[in-house]
Amino acid sequence: MYKSFSMELAGRTLTVDVGRVCAQANGAVLMHYGETTVLSTATASEKPRDGIDFFPLSVEYEEKMYAVGKIPGGFTRREGKASENAILTSRVIDRPMRPLFPKDYRNDVTLDNIVFSVSPEAAPELTAMIGSAIATCISDIPFDGPCAMTQVGLIDGEFIINPTNDQKHVSELALTVASTREKVIMIEAGAKEVPEDKMIEAIFLAHDVNHQLIEFIDTIVAECGKPKHEYQHFSVSEELFAAIKEIIPPEKMEEAVFTDEKQVREENIRRIKDELAEKFADNEEWLSQLDEAVYQYQKKTVRKMILKDHKRPDGRAINQIRPLAAEIDVIPRVHGSGMFTRGQTQILNICTLAPLADAQRLDGLDEQEVSKRYMHHYNFPSFSVGETKPSRGPGRREIGHGALAERALLPVLPSEEEFPYAIRTVSETMESNGSTSQASVCASTLSLMAAGVPIKKQVAGISCGLVTGDTDDDYIVLTDIQGLEDFFGDMDFKVAGTHDGITAIQMDIKIHGLTRPIIEEAIARTKEAREYIINEILTPVIAEPRKEVSKYAPKIIQIHIDPEKIGEVVGQRGKTINAIIEECGVKIDIEDDGSVSIAGVDAAAMAQAQKYIETIVTEFEEGEIYEGKVVSIKEFGAFIQFAPGKEGMVHISKIAKQRINRVEDVLTLGDHVKCKCLGKDRMGRVSFSIKDCKQ
Numbered sequence: 001m002y003k004s005f006s007m008e009l010a011g012r013t014l015t016v017d018v019g020r021v022c023a024q025a026n027g028a029v030l031m032h033y034g035e036t037t038v039l040s041t042a043t044a045s046e047k048p049r050d051g052i053d054f055f056p057l058s059v060e061y062e063e064k065m066y067a068v069g070k071i072p073g074g075f076t077r078r079e080g081k082a083s084e085n086a087i088l089t090s091r092v093i094d095r096p097m098r099p100l101f102p103k104d105y106r107n108d109v110t111l112d113n114i115v116f117s118v119s120p121e122a123a124p125e126l127t128a129m130i131g132s133a134i135a136t137c138i139s140d141i142p143f144d145g146p147c148a149m150t151q152v153g154l155i156d157g158e159f160i161i162n163p164t165n166d167q168k169h170v171s172e173l174a175l176t177v178a179s180t181r182e183k184v185i186m187i188e189a190g191a192k193e194v195p196e197d198k199m200i201e202a203i204f205l206a207h208d209v210n211h212q213l214i215e216f217i218d219t220i221v222a223e224c225g226k227p228k229h230e231y232q233h234f235s236v237s238e239e240l241f242a243a244i245k246e247i248i249p250p251e252k253m254e255e256a257v258f259t260d261e262k263q264v265r266e267e268n269i270r271r272i273k274d275e276l277a278e279k280f281a282d283n284e285e286w287l288s289q290l291d292e293a294v295y296q297y298q299k300k301t302v303r304k305m306i307l308k309d310h311k312r313p314d315g316r317a318i319n320q321i322r323p324l325a326a327e328i329d330v331i332p333r334v335h336g337s338g339m340f341t342r343g344q345t346q347i348l349n350i351c352t353l354a355p356l357a358d359a360q361r362l363d364g365l366d367e368q369e370v371s372k373r374y375m376h377h378y379n380f381p382s383f384s385v386g387e388t389k390p391s392r393g394p395g396r397r398e399i400g401h402g403a404l405a406e407r408a409l410l411p412v413l414p415s416e417e418e419f420p421y422a423i424r425t426v427s428e429t430m431e432s433n434g435s436t437s438q439a440s441v442c443a444s445t446l447s448l449m450a451a452g453v454p455i456k457k458q459v460a461g462i463s464c465g466l467v468t469g470d471t472d473d474d475y476i477v478l479t480d481i482q483g484l485e486d487f488f489g490d491m492d493f494k495v496a497g498t499h500d501g502i503t504a505i506q507m508d509i510k511i512h513g514l515t516r517p518i519i520e521e522a523i524a525r526t527k528e529a530r531e532y533i534i535n536e537i538l539t540p541v542i543a544e545p546r547k548e549v550s551k552y553a554p555k556i557i558q559i560h561i562d563p564e565k566i567g568e569v570v571g572q573r574g575k576t577i578n579a580i581i582e583e584c585g586v587k588i589d590i591e592d593d594g595s596v597s598i599a600g601v602d603a604a605a606m607a608q609a610q611k612y613i614e615t616i617v618t619e620f621e622e623g624e625i626y627e628g629k630v631v632s633i634k635e636f637g638a639f640i641q642f643a644p645g646k647e648g649m650v651h652i653s654k655i656a657k658q659r660i661n662r663v664e665d666v667l668t669l670g671d672h673v674k675c676k677c678l679g680k681d682r683m684g685r686v687s688f689s690i691k692d693c694k695q
Contacts, residue, residue: 002019012034016029021039027136031130033123035117035122036127038124039116040128042141049108059090062082084403095188096147097111122162138224140227142231147179147210149210150179150206152177172191173194173199175187177210179207179210184507191411193497195501198501244294245297257313259314262386306467313485321342321462321532325537328450334550335353345431345439345482347440348428349425351423353421353550354423357587374423375424376440378398378426379398380401381429385433404494405427409425412455434463438463441496445459445538451549451550452547460497460534462529463480463494464529479525498534499531558598559610561617568645569616569617576644586598586609587599615646626675629641631647635652637650650687650690654688654689655667656690674690675689675690676692
């Protein structure tokens with residue numbers, strides 16, 4: 001039965017159509033936010049997937065180019081692999097919703113979102129986030145919802161709820177917050193050094209708006225919601241746990257996990273598993289559950305040690321950062337490099353500079369965002385965690401981590417006018433044991449400064465963790481979590497910023513939300529930690545950006561010409577500009593407004609290219625001296641090329657002071673000569689004299 005529900009949300013109408021399409025999905029809604037339309041569906045398999053010990057959730061966000069009236073590029077003229085924005089949107093939907101499914105649910109679930117139309121007034125990403133939550137809530141899939149999402153901008157000190165496209169491009173804040181009825185379950189932010197107290201205010205403003213959305217979702221579920229289906233539960237038998245504790249008492253497990261060396265801990269656990277496998281060799285059922293049982297035993301041990309004893313596995317204090325190290329110029333010949341180490345987490349970052357024409361071209365649904373000048377890429381090879389597997393290119397995690405670090409550094413980059421380069425930084429993970437994304441922020445700061453990029457301030461990042469007890473007041477926040485504390489803890493709260501404010505946040509949790517005191521403490525802890533990193537580690541290594549770029553980096557000259565003259569510089573079918581590029585060995589980019597960038601590594605060649613362009617766009621003036629090359633010899637004189645596509649003629653009578661019978665007696669093709677402009681003759685042609693330049 002088709003039903004439609006509407007509410008006013010931030011000045012636009014949000015309409016949810018239920019039962020109109022996709023009747024065979026477990027849950028489906030056609031979302032309309034203003035003129036933005038997104039189909040959101042939730043579908044589950046009938047049976048659990050065999051042989052897995054995790055919840056198999058897939059989230060898809062499909063950008064259709066017809067949504068903005070475009071035909072896709074490429075040979076096939078159809079949508080291909082997901083864009084980076086689509087992948088990041090899928091992750092933002094996944095992160096708050098995944099903890100709300102039962103932990104032992106093993107049925108495949110797919111949340112699919114298809115963007116049908118896009119209005120600049122309403123974000124399709126936000127519409128899909130809300131749609132996925134509603135589709136799941138009204139389905140028969142077990143889910144502890146509802147949840148809701150809100151975006152917040154900041155313009156001239158005022159918060160904007162669900163900002164429009166135009167507002168986003170001038171906003172100091174891009175914040176997305178997801179909530180349940182009582183708690184915040186996800187935070188994602190990019191910001192231009194927003195102070196901590198302002199960020200907290202924005203988070204809980206979004207949380208209040210989410211309450212309104214949840215009330216709206218409740219009305220939809222009350223009328224259209226299906227009863228949740230039963231599912232096969234997966235849990236470790238209590239008898240097995242009891243038997244394991246008889247063989248491995250709690251103090252022995254504590255001893256096994258209590259070390260700051262990841263490899264030592266893993267070896268200790270391997271020995272425990274081997275001992276248990278030998279003891280349970282005759283019990284196939286217990287053997288099949290052994291890995292999960294040991295995992296759960298470790299988890300309970302670590303959580304108890306932290307929460308009750310305030311004892312971390314590596315012996316650190318609750319607010320203590322692991323040993324830090326940093327260096328620059330690690331790699332020769334690259335434009336800039338920096339390495340940052342925090343405990344067993346180590347990132348090597350390489351910075352590359354290029355002309356602005358090398359900026360990344362974007363083909364997406366945001367028509368204002370057509371290119372990206374700064375690119376941060378993150379790689380996570382298997383050797384960084386002591387494993388072996390083939391590299392298959394960046395996955396969603398790698399793309400997400402790269403985007404987070406990119407967002408953290410964007411606010412401190414110089415403008416194109418100040419620094420006319422495209423910039424790429426690549427974070428190579430050398431070793432991983434907790435929060436490599438925030439180590440990437442620190443390593444990128446080092447490599448950018450080493451490359452001579454005049455960033456405004458240093459940026460550092462850190463992650464805080466959380467272990468909770470039975471009540472909201474029973475918790476402990478951990479500064480600088482390592483992998484084990486991330487795996488067994490409840491939160492990964494990443495914050496990057498400068499001394500003056502936050503530039504990026506990404507918060508993931510495994511529980512049903514965070515209270516305000518937890519969020520405030522985590523933000524305060526990350527501020528304290530990042531200031532320590534900047535003061536004690538980054539600044540002593542390189543206090544300010546280098547004054548000049550590397551000798552291996554391209555140099556760039558910027559000039560401005562009359563836009564009406566662009567055609568003369570380019571020439572017919574690019575003949576003129578290509579001749580300059582080939583002769584001078586430079587790269588030239590011309591914008592529609594007449595801005596010209598000349599890039600190269602040879603200063604003399606770049607100066608020559610600049611001289612050519614300025615000659616082409618400048619009218620010859622009588623009495624001025626010009627230098628050029630003899631390119632053609634005729635009976636009546638010689639043609640001199642002053643720049644590709646711009647020539648002048650010297651009559652035979654104007655070549656030498658004495659009379660000559662043949663031009664070849666004085667000039668040869670390729671000769672470089674100086675000529676004086678004589679002005680225009682009776683026919684309007686500009687003529688030149690060589691003899692009038694000679695002393």
